Amino acid sequence: MTTQELPFAHGAVPPLTARLRSTPEDFVVEEILGYDADGSGEHALLWVEKRGANTDWLARELAKFAGVPPLAVGYAGLKDRNAVTRQTFSVQLAGKPDPDWSAFPHAEATVLAATRHGRKLKRGALRGNRFVLTLREVQGERELAEQTLAAIAARGVPNYFGEQRFGREGGNLAQARAMFAGRRVDRDKRGFLLSAARSQIFNSVLAARVERGAWDAPLDGEIWSLAGSRSWFGPEPYTEALAQRLASGDIHPSGPLWGQGEPPTAGEAGVLEREVAAAHADLAEGIAAARMDQERRPLRLLPKDLRWRWLADDALELSFELPAGAYATVVARELAVTVGA
Secondary structure: OOHHHOOOOOOOOOOEEEEEOOOHHHEEEEEEOOOOOOOOOOEEEEEEEEEOOOHHHHHHHHHHHHOOOHHHEEEOOOOOOOOEEEEEEEEEOOOOOOOOHHHOOOOOEEEEEEEEEOOOOOOOOOOEEEEEEEEEEEEEOHHHHHHHHHHHHHHOEEOOOOHHHHOHHHHHHHHHHHHHOOOOOOHHHHHHHHHHHHHHHHHHHHHHHHHOOOOOOOOOOOOEEEOOOOOEEOOOOOOHHHHHHHHHOOEEEEEEEOOEOOOOOOHHHHHHHHHHHHHOHHHHHHHHHOOOEOEEEEOEEOOEEEEEEEEEOOEEEEEEEEEOOOOHHHHHHHHEEEEOO
């Protein structure tokens, strides 16, 4: 099941059609680290704006410009290429002065600020991202779109993994299956393929729960994810206290990031997850053979500070904040069938 085919939470089909990413400026991402630089240390912490550029490419070019090996550069997360993104990079300059960052020689990127920090920036070390998306060539019922936006603001959306996780035309899944069948792959690529396989199982579980109306409500045997962390707990009886925590956004129902052994769910939730894993047995067995542990991911995604405004009759701007690991495109897909995404 491709991400376009996944079931929707707020209606059988989205109320709008639109074009997304007519230009990179229509998809703006700003990283939120959640902490400030130390102000001293051997790492330069750079706040960089890039347009139409690949994160890995930019990291290599920063290393080249600073005269350090590529491993001396760190960043918290990969950002969309066809977008305007602002994110932080760290560059280890042990015993070296800062180069003139304003002279960085690529039009695709500008170093907006630089300060010193004591540690290398590690992957995943961010709180979230702010997004500003502009939908163009919008068609559909404006009143129904407003109702859908209000529903998204109130209830959130299913926390699917987006198309980016699966590669062009889902190619990462085909490569993962080939890897599990014995094809050798580079160590770096292996991680991407394992992630794609886990994401497919998670999306399939979430799709089944959307169809049951249980993506933002518990099933018997539920495991709960704590908002803002990778921690989880359960199963335990569903109480009024848990219901209040669910309503406030403190906890979310969760789905499996598949691994070795049995998932921690019980009851109806456990049966569903095992059935989905059995339907993707080649992926589940390959992930387990790679000795990955069972982990959990929230099924519900609550955009923070969701706002919208009509720039014209056929142009709609959305802005919101998401936690790390969540996809802006899965918010937009509930509102509009998009092309160019």
